[in-house]
Amino acid sequence: GQQVMQIPQYQHVQEGEDFTTYCNSSTTLSNIQWYKQRPGGHPVFLIQLVKSGEVKKQKRLTFQFGEAKKNSSLHITATQTTDVGTYFCAGRETYKYIFGTGTRLKVLA
Amino acid sequence: NAGVTQTPKFRILKIGQSMTLQCTQDMNHNYMYWYRQDPGMGLKLIYYSVGAGITDKGEVPNGYNVSRSTTEDFPLRLELAAPSQTSVYFCASSYGDRGYQPQHFGDGTRLSIL
Numbered sequence: 001g002q003q004v005m006q007i008p009q010y011q012h013v014q015e016g017e018d019f020t021t022y023c024n025s026s027t028t029l030s031n032i033q034w035y036k037q038r039p040g041g042h043p044v045f046l047i048q049l050v051k052s053g054e055v056k057k058q059k060r061l062t063f064q065f066g067e068a069k070k071n072s073s074l075h076i077t078a079t080q081t082t083d084v085g086t087y088f089c090a091g092r093e094t095y096k097y098i099f100g101t102g103t104r105l106k107v108l109a
Numbered sequence: 110n111a112g113v114t115q116t117p118k119f120r121i122l123k124i125g126q127s128m129t130l131q132c133t134q135d136m137n138h139n140y141m142y143w144y145r146q147d148p149g150m151g152l153k154l155i156y157y158s159v160g161a162g163i164t165d166k167g168e169v170p171n172g173y174n175v176s177r178s179t180t181e182d183f184p185l186r187l188e189l190a191a192p193s194q195t196s197v198y199f200c201a202s203s204y205g206d207r208g209y210q211p212q213h214f215g216d217g218t219r220l221s222i223l
């Protein structure tokens with residue numbers, strides 16, 4: 001079955017440093033979604049990528065979808081303490097989404 | 110707007126007991142999902158539904174059952190609870206559009222099996 005892996009599993013950065021998490025699928029995806037989960041909270045939708053090679057930006061966050069639609073990345077510029085949490089990608093297979101393993105980000109002030 | 114509501118928020122079960130986790134949404138979404146999240150791990154899909162009367166298995170369906178008699182409700186049934194089912198359970202819903210819509214999550218049910 002489809003598998004979605006994320007690296008790194010954990011990342012500790014100093015406030016102001018950049019952060020990137022990578023998402024890789026074993027199969028070609030129809031689309032990919034990114035979610036953020038704060039400690040003790042529930043996942044919250046960030047963005048969706050649909051087209052091959054698509055790039056979307058949300059303030060300090062940049063999302064990319066690979067040309068082969070099998071990988072994606074999330075880059076945060078100049079991290080802030082509010083960026084703390086776990087970032088998940090979710091790749092769609094028919095009607096269901098397979099979530100990645102997540103990258104837990106800790107930002108040190 | 111309540112969004113996705115899950116009850117109970119916390120529950121402790123004994124091995125072999127059964128229970129139903131409730132999930133209801135007021136957004137008229139036709140897609141609904143159940144996930145489990147083990148400590149420090151990602152989300153695993155248990156079951157999903159694309160509309161009333163239609164359900165299908167996800168990645169980890171063993172030990173669980175679901176039903177979808179209405180658009181609003183999607184209860185998850187645990188039969189013969191086992192320690193391996195200790196987890197946080199999230200219900201989510203989304204508008205149809207062939208899956209190209211964001212999922213809205215409830216606050217979760219934290220379940221311990223002792």
